[in-house]
Amino acid sequence: MEKIIVRGGSKLTGTVKVEGAKNAVLPVIAAGLIASEGKSILKDVPALADVHTISEVLRYMNAEVNVENNTVTIDASKELTTEAPFEYVRKMRASVLVLGPLLARYGHAKVALPGGCAIGSRPIDQHLKGFEAMGAKVNVGNGFIEAYTEGRLKGARIYFDVPSVGATENVMMAAALAEGKTVLENCAKEPEIVDLANYLNKMGAKVIGAGTETIRITGVEKLVGAEHNIIPDRIEAGTFMVAAAITKGNVLVKGAEQEHLRSLVAKMEEMGVIIEEEDEGLRVIGPEKLKAVDLKTMPHPGFPTDMQSQMMALMLQAEGTSVITETVFENRFMHVEEFRRMNANLKIEGRSVIVEGPSSLQGAEVSATDLRAAAALIVAGLVADGHTRVTELKHLDRGYVDFESKLVALGADVERIDDEVEEEEDHPQTDVKSSLSS
Numbered sequence: 001m002e003k004i005i006v007r008g009g010s011k012l013t014g015t016v017k018v019e020g021a022k023n024a025v026l027p028v029i030a031a032g033l034i035a036s037e038g039k040s041i042l043k044d045v046p047a048l049a050d051v052h053t054i055s056e057v058l059r060y061m062n063a064e065v066n067v068e069n070n071t072v073t074i075d076a077s078k079e080l081t082t083e084a085p086f087e088y089v090r091k092m093r094a095s096v097l098v099l100g101p102l103l104a105r106y107g108h109a110k111v112a113l114p115g116g117c118a119i120g121s122r123p124i125d126q127h128l129k130g131f132e133a134m135g136a137k138v139n140v141g142n143g144f145i146e147a148y149t150e151g152r153l154k155g156a157r158i159y160f161d162v163p164s165v166g167a168t169e170n171v172m173m174a175a176a177l178a179e180g181k182t183v184l185e186n187c188a189k190e191p192e193i194v195d196l197a198n199y200l201n202k203m204g205a206k207v208i209g210a211g212t213e214t215i216r217i218t219g220v221e222k223l224v225g226a227e228h229n230i231i232p233d234r235i236e237a238g239t240f241m242v243a244a245a246i247t248k249g250n251v252l253v254k255g256a257e258q259e260h261l262r263s264l265v266a267k268m269e270e271m272g273v274i275i276e277e278e279d280e281g282l283r284v285i286g287p288e289k290l291k292a293v294d295l296k297t298m299p300h301p302g303f304p305t306d307m308q309s310q311m312m313a314l315m316l317q318a319e320g321t322s323v324i325t326e327t328v329f330e331n332r333f334m335h336v337e338e339f340r341r342m343n344a345n346l347k348i349e350g351r352s353v354i355v356e357g358p359s360s361l362q363g364a365e366v367s368a369t370d371l372r373a374a375a376a377l378i379v380a381g382l383v384a385d386g387h388t389r390v391t392e393l394k395h396l397d398r399g400y401v402d403f404e405s406k407l408v409a410l411g412a413d414v415e416r417i418d419d420e421v422e423e424e425e426d427h428p429q430t431d432v433k434s435s436l437s438s
Ligand SMILES: CC(=O)N[C@H]1[C@@H](OP(=O)(O)OP(=O)(O)OC[C@H]2O[C@@H](n3ccc(=O)[nH]c3=O)[C@H](O)[C@@H]2O)O[C@H](CO)[C@@H](O)[C@@H]1O
Pocket: 022, 023, 024, 026, 094, 120, 121, 122, 123, 124, 125, 126, 127, 128, 162, 163, 164, 165, 166, 167, 188, 192, 305, 306, 328, 329, 330
């Protein structure tokens, strides 16, 4: 098993470039299924495990997908299979995003039920409610969701009970090929939804209002492949911003979009971090002392839940009591126990965590509980005394490209090793022959 070893104590300096956004590229690749003609060429695609998983899902469905040098080409013009088995959905929940495109194009889609995960139960009732409102019949049973419709989906007015990113995307894709007009209300407003709408529009869709509460879609009869550049990853950018701040460093995060990061920038500034907008991105300068703050995760433009664990690491270094309240996912505090192994002073109270800082963090063996927790533990390791060993790297690799190499380029002492090699070094196996002869 692989581990990342972090030796704390280095200040980060220099420049790091962010990749294309995982949460933008996954729905965009799923949307590639909707094009019955032409090829899509997607650029600035991050080389992530999740990108390979969603590409495998499309290939399973008979689409041609080529992933090379940050470019993905998709040709979905052949007849497609409309089912996605559990082996893919298990690896990556975003596989459910093929439901909308397939249902709209073929009137049928069957996808394994995603089930719960480490951060919460993550139901998909709002996706299904949207499809049903457009005339689909939906059956959930035997571990599958199956949706079908006679003829085309019909445009409808749909009010989401919660502003769900995935439901907004899935239903928006379905509505792009539906008959007539669809109005989606109480939509999620994340930048990744705007990116998906832009791609759909390049394919010939008529979507307006993405990024606001109300999205209006006029259905068209067919969509064709298009070229599209994926937006920069605001969560990867935010993670490096926190890494720079926690080490009292000075880092230019190239590609960080101030517009997408307002809530994070505001919170970090409240803590005393200096953040300057430059032509190429955001420069982050960590202060000698960080101030304690309170924060609450909320749908965009509120503070992103995907930055909650990294900010917890930063708060561990702040002077005083900080409170983090998680309102998006009901179980996204699994990393608290791992931070405690590093000597952090944290207390969970319902949906909040009370952080008493500054903690003198100590290196320990910790396990990544989800992908952001993986990054947060590594970031905490940058200021811990001694070695921090982070395991369960499959989570990290879902969402970060070359995380450790990028940190090393900024001056951190971080390496990925194979567990067995490390054990071999710690306890070299006795050479049986030489020990017998001695
Ligand atoms: C691939 C991707 O883009 N993942 C992001 C996406 O996940 P995802 O799209 O799964 O997250 P949602 O926005 O759907 O979830 C937000 C909240 O809505 C609830 N909910 C959602 C759907 C539904 O049908 N019913 C329901 O109750 C969820 O349980 C959760 O409490 O947005 C999350 C919230 O910003 C991020 O943490 C994830 O990184």
